[in-house]
Amino acid sequence: ETAVFQTPNYHVTQVGNEVSFNCKQTLGHDTMYWYKQDSKKLLKIMFSYNNKQLIVNETVPRRFSPQSSDKAHLNLRIKSVEPEDSAVYLCASSLRGYEQYFGPGTRLTVL
Amino acid sequence: GEQVEQLPSSLIVQEGASVLINCSYTDSASVYFPWYKQEPGKRLQFIIDIRSNMERKQNQRLTLLFDKKTKHLSLHITATQPGDSAIYFCSANPLSGSFNKLTFGAGTRLAVCP
Numbered sequence: 001e002t003a004v005f006q007t008p009n010y011h012v013t014q015v016g017n018e019v020s021f022n023c024k025q026t027l028g029h030d031t032m033y034w035y036k037q038d039s040k041k042l043l044k045i046m047f048s049y050n051n052k053q054l055i056v057n058e059t060v061p062r063r064f065s066p067q068s069s070d071k072a073h074l075n076l077r078i079k080s081v082e083p084e085d086s087a088v089y090l091c092a093s094s095l096r097g098y099e100q101y102f103g104p105g106t107r108l109t110v111l
Numbered sequence: 112g113e114q115v116e117q118l119p120s121s122l123i124v125q126e127g128a129s130v131l132i133n134c135s136y137t138d139s140a141s142v143y144f145p146w147y148k149q150e151p152g153k154r155l156q157f158i159i160d161i162r163s164n165m166e167r168k169q170n171q172r173l174t175l176l177f178d179k180k181t182k183h184l185s186l187h188i189t190a191t192q193p194g195d196s197a198i199y200f201c202s203a204n205p206l207s208g209s210f211n212k213l214t215f216g217a218g219t220r221l222a223v224c225p
Contacts, residue, residue: 033213041149041198043215090155097206097213099145102155 002026006091006103013081014111020067021076021106023091031097032074034066035090037105043090049074078108086110113138115203117216125224128191132219134184134201141203141214144177144184149218150197158199159186191223 004025013019025032031050037043047066048055054066063082067075078085088107092100114137122130134144145160161168161177161184168175174187188195201216 041218043200043218045213045215048213092155097204098143099157099160100147100155101157102147104154 002028004091004093004101004103006089006106008106009104010107010109012109012111015082016080019078019081019108021089021091021108023074023076023103025072025091025093025101027093027101029093029095029101030071031094032068032071033092033094033100034074034076035092037088037090039087046076047074081108081110083110113141113203113205113214115201115214115216117199117201117219119219120217121220121222123222123224124191126192128223129187129189130191130221132186132188132199132201132221134186134216136182136184136203136214138203138205139182140205140207143204143206144175145202145204146175146186147200147202147215148197149200150194155200188221191221193223193225196221196223 007022033048034046035043046057046060049068063079065077086109088105090105091103094100116135118133142163146158147155148158149155159170159173159175161175172189176185198218198220200218204213
C-alpha cells in the first residue's frame with residue numbers, strides 16, 4: 001500500500017516530557033512536511049524537508065525539531081511539551097511541493 | 112508573510128444545491144493553489160488545484176476560478192451530496208523552496224442536508 005503512515009495515533013503525556021512522532025511515506029515523494037492542526041482545525045506548517053533542505057517555520061518554538069533518516073521518513077520530536085502543544089500533528093508528503101498526501105495524524109494531549 | 116482568507120466560514124445547504132467558497136491571498140509570490148477537503152474523522156485529501164498561469168480548472172462537479180489581479184479564487188461545487196459535507200481548505204504556495212510561506216486558509220465547513 002502506498003500512503004503516508006503516522007505513529008502513534010494518540011499520545012497523552014505530562015507537561016515537561018519529551019515525545020517523538022513518526023512518519024513514513026511509501027509514495028516515492030521527495031518532500032515531507034509536518035503541520036499542526038489545532039482544535040479549531042487551523043493548519044499551520046511547521047517544517048518542510050526534502051533531500052536537500054530543511055525549512056523551518058520561524059514561528060515554531062525551538063523545543064520542536066524534525067529528524068530525518070532518509071527521504072521517506074520525517075519524525076518530529078518535542079522536548080519538554082507544554083499545554084499549548086496539545087493538537088493534532090499531521091505529516092504530509094509531495095513531489096516538488098505539489099499535491100500533498102496527508103497521514104491520519106497524531107493527536108497529542110498534554111496534561 | 113502570506114495570509115489566506117476564506118469565506119464563508121460555514122455553509123449549510125440542501126442536497127442538490129450549488130455552493131461557492133471564496134479565498135483570497137496577499138503574497139504575489141504564491142503561484143500554486145491546491146484545495147483540500149477534510150471529512151469528519153478522515154485525513155485531509157487533495158481535491159483540485161490551479162496554477163497562477165491559469166484562470167479556470169474543472170474536475171467533475173468542482174470548478175476552480177482564479178483571478179491573479181485581485182488575488183482571489185473561488186471554488187464552485189455543483190449538485191452537492193451529503194458526502195460533500197466536510198471542511199474545505201484553500202492554500203497558497205510559492206513553490207520556490209520557501210515552504211514556510213505555504214499557507215492554509217481557516218477552512219469552510221460545509222454541511223449538505225439530505
